[in-house]
């Protein structure tokens with residue numbers, strides 16, 4: 110077990126709460142910032158976060174607060190678990206309270222819709238003097254909150270910081286691998302959400318398991334191409350934060366992105382659904398691929414589908430009618 114640190118978690122949703130639980134089980138002092146007073150009261154009192162994690166009971170000793178400065182005071186490590194489209198603004202606001210010595214580990218999975226920036230690019234702008242890391246991999250919040258086993262990747266540019274974070278954040282059932290490939294780790298997490306919507310839509314429309322497997326595999330080819338174009342390592346894309354998370358998210362209705370796709374494919378009402386980061390990431394991922402001359406027909410079709418420009422049947426027909434080529 111690594112020495113006890115003070116870990117400050119920013120964000121009181123499903124993943125922030127699950128990571129707080131994991132950090133507590135790993136033996137750390139844990140504080141959590143949530144902007145919702147009811148969430149704070151429930152975590153401190155009943156040790157639940159029923160809005161996001163149902164009846165999962167959290168380990169004791171997590172101290173939640175609506176006061177970010179109090180949560181961040183003397184923190185050794187900060188976990189930023191705020192959704193991708195809100196991360197930049199939130200970190201800018203919190204900047205004066207974030208200790209400069211504390212690495213800030215980003216846990217959101219997405220690309221900023223308005224700018225095309227990956228999470229580390231967003232955070233470096235908001236917190237220019239801090240060391241920035243990223244945590245990503247196959248990990249449903251409810252599983253981690255319950256203490257079920259999984260493994261993820263933690264990346265920072267500095268190898269020793271990455272290794273130290275991996276030691277600190279690993280828990281009894283949460284194994285962290287370290288990496289210096291920040292770009293590769295964050296790219297996998299962002300793109301798998303888009304591909305999960307595509308896989309869900311196909312299955313929801315009734316195209317069957319073969320179509321879903323073909324879509325995931327060819328979607329993964331698009332992620333590999335995009336990874337190469339932005340300088341990600343191939344091993345990272347093949348690893349937990351790439352292939353690993355893609356497999357998880359595209360195969361379980363527990364995924365909010367996959368279930369968003371399922372609902373889309375079934376023609377259900379999409380309003381009031383839980384966060385599905387792929388919805389905002391799809392159009393900007395498609396634009397990014399175009400800008401970098403990366404062929405990404407599944408990402409493009411998903412963006413067009415979400416925008417209402419094409420139907421699922423038209424999307425699949427267009428994908429099948431593309432000129433035949435060698436597999437790459």
Ligand SMILES: NC(=O)C1=CN([C@@H]2O[C@H](COP(=O)(O)OP(=O)(O)OC[C@H]3O[C@@H](n4cnc5c(N)ncnc54)[C@H](OP(=O)(O)O)[C@@H]3O)[C@@H](O)[C@H]2O)C=CC1
Pocket residue numbers: 119120121122123124125143144145148161190191192193195198199216217218219248249250251383384386
């Ligand atoms: N859930 C999961 O299984 C996993 C999620 N992730 C990623 O983690 C990120 C967060 O997801 P998750 O926790 O599940 O999402 P949730 O929807 O469960 O929770 C989001 C939380 O962020 C808070 N929030 C939103 N905007 C701000 C802001 N500006 N300042 C402070 N807090 C804010 C919300 O507050 P409020 O309650 O007040 O609205 C809410 O507590 C996403 O990018 C997701 O892809 C990664 C791995 C696993």
Ligand SMILES: O=C(CO)COP(=O)(O)O
Pocket residue numbers: 218246247248249250302305354357358363364365366367384385386
């Ligand atoms: O990132 C996740 C699992 O690794 C969670 O996926 P969803 O956001 O689709 O629920």
